[in-house]
Every structure is written in C-alpha cells, then in structure tokens.
Amino acid sequence: MKKIIxxxxxxLCFGFNANAEKGVNVGASMMYGAFSADGxxxxxxxxxxxxxxxxxxxxxxxxxxxxAEGQFSLASIFIEKTLGDKFAIGIDYVPASASSETAENVxxxxxxxxxxxxxxxxxxxxxxxxxxxxxxxxxxxxxGPIYVKAGIMTVDVVTNETLATGGAYGNTSLDSTMFAxxxxxxxxxxxxxxxxxxxxxxxxxTLTNTVDSTKSxxxxxxxxxxxxxxxxxxx
Numbered sequence: 562m563k564k565i566i567x568x569x570x571x572x573l574c575f576g577f578n579a580n581a582e583k584g585v586n587v588g589a590s591m592m593y594g595a596f597s598a599d600g601x602x603x604x605x606x607x608x609x610x611x612x613x614x615x616x617x618x619x620x621x622x623x624x625x626x627x628x629a630e631g632q633f634s635l636a637s638i639f640i641e642k643t644l645g646d647k648f649a650i651g652i653d654y655v656p657a658s659a660s661s662e663t664a665e666n667v668x669x670x671x672x673x674x675x676x677x678x679x680x681x682x683x684x685x686x687x688x689x690x691x692x693x694x695x696x697x698x699x700x701x702x703x704x705g706p707i708y709v710k711a712g713i714m715t716v717d718v719v720t721n722e723t724l725a726t727g728g729a730y731g732n733t734s735l736d737s738t739m740f741a742x743x744x745x746x747x748x749x750x751x752x753x754x755x756x757x758x759x760x761x762x763x764x765x766x767t768l769t770n771t772v773d774s775t776k777s778x779x780x781x782x783x784x785x786x787x788x789x790x791x792x793x794x795x796x
Contacts, residue, residue, distance in 0.1 A: 584643035586753070588793020590653065593634045594759070596785035633659055635695065639791070647703045655695040658719075691719040697739060710741040714761065720768070728772035735783070737763040743789075755791040760784070 641651030699712025714737040720730050743757030763783035770776040 585796045586639075586641040586643065586649065586651070586793050587796070588639055588753075588791050590637045590639060590755075590789050590791040591634070592637065592759070592787045592789040593632075594785055594787020595632045596761075596763075596783060597631075633785075633787075635659060637695075639793070641701070643795075649701045649703075651699055651701065653697040653699065658691045658693040659695075691721065693717045693719055699739070703745065706744055706746070708743050708745055708755075710739075710743070710757070710759075712739050713737070714739055714763075718766070728770040728776070730768040730770060730778055733766045733768060735763045735766060737761050737783075741789075751795040753793055753795065755789075755793075757789040757791065758786070759789060760786045 635655050636657065637653050637655045639651055639653040641649045643649045693716070695714065695716040697712050697714045699710050701708055701710045715734060716737075717732065717734050719732045739759055739761045741757050741759040743755050746754045748754055761784065763785070765780055765783065767777055767779040
C-alpha cells in the first residue's frame with residue numbers, strides 16, 4: 562500500500578509545474594552499511610516461571626549478551642524528476658529481499674543445559690528474517706558538486722520462525738526517515754556518477770506471539786548508516 566502511495570505521489574509530482582525544465586534521471590545503486598537496534602527486548606506478562614517471583618519480565622537483548630547489530634548490502638533502482646537546476650524528487654526501490662542469518666537456540670523445561678535434560682523435553686527454536694519491498698521517497702537539493710537528500714522509507718519485515726510451542730510472531734512493516742549527503746559528477750552523454758553517505762532512523766515495532774498473548778518481542782531504537790554508489794543517465 563505504501564509503495565502505491567509513493568507511486569501516486571511521484572506521478573503527481575511529475576505533472577507538477579509544467580513550466581519547469583523537463584528532465585528525468587534513472588539509474589541503479591549499490592549500498593553497503595550497518596544497522597543496530599538499541600531497544601531489542603523480549604517481554605513476558607502475567608504469571609510464569611522466570612527464576613524469580615512470577616510477574617511481568619523484560620529481557621533486553623544487550624543484557625542477555627545477544628548481538629543486535631548487523632551488516633547489509635543492497636542493490637536498488639531509482640527514478641527522479643528534476644525541478645529546475647537545483648531540485649529533484651525521486652523514488653528508490655530495492656527489488657530483491659535482504660535476509661538475516663538463522664538464529665537457533667535449544668532449551669528445556671528445567672532451564673538447564675545438562676545433556677540428559679536436553680534429551681528429555683528439549684526444544685529447538687529458530688528464527689530468520691527477510692526484509693522486502695524497501696522503498697524510499699525523497700527530495701534532493703543540488704549545491705554544486707555536493708547534494709543533500711532527505712526522505713521517508715518503508716520496508717516489509719517477514720519473520721520465518723520455527724518455535725517449539727507452535728507459535729509465531731507474524732510480519733510487520735517499518736517506517737524510517739533518511740538523510741544523505743553526496744557528490745555528483747557528470748559523465749559523457751548525459752550519464753552521471755554519485756557517491757553518497759546515508760543515515761537512517763527506523764520506527765520500532767512490537768509483535769505478540771500468536772498462541773500465547775503473554776509473550777511479545779519489541780524492537781526500537783533502530784538506526785543505520787551506509788555508503789552508496791550510483792550510476793545513472795539523464796533524459
């Protein structure tokens with residue numbers, strides 16, 4: 562839905578100001594970067610066994626020694642409409658999904674790592690995440706060879722988990738704001754080359770277990786940064 566909204570937005574902008582200089586830029590980009598989630602945590606509500614007194618419990622990923630950081634590389638395509646010599650608006654779209662590694666843990670009802678107990682009532686949980694339909698709508702201002710860019714991003718988060726309880730945490734989408742600074746160099750025959758640094762700030766999300774509403778996972782404080790190289794052509 563959000564991608565459709567972005568497309569309508571871009572079509573409207575293409576028709577905006579018929580007196581402006583006509584021009585369209587198309588191209589492809591490769592981006593490499595890293596992201597982190599400062600607020601990753603698992604929450605349990607109500608009566609349960611937690612090694613302490615029953616009640617609400619929050620387990621933060623950082624406190625459990627779990628890594629809430631990752632690296633990524635993404636290829637994208639983009640199209641822009643220039644508005645005079647200094648301004649442009651555009652859409653950047655990542656056609657392929659980005660996948661996380663599969664995380665796995667083995668637990669048992671007694672909460673022990675003892676080999677005999679693991680064989681009796683052991684439970685293996687795995688989770689893997691795909692990031693799909695990453696779309697960015699942005700505005701760009703050219704300041705000579707330097708340009709600045711700001712926009713909004715949306716990405717679908719598809720969780721692929723296998724839990725011993727038979728539950729799942731479902732899928733969601735995340736929104737983000739982005740800001741970038743880059744250098745633009747003109748090549749021959751209307752082609753151009755760009756080098757860009759980007760920072761991103763994603764909204765958080767909370768997902769509840771489908772078979773046990775007392776269990777949920779929450780991720781917030783998601784930030785990222787990256788370097789992008791783009792090549793394109795002006796028409």
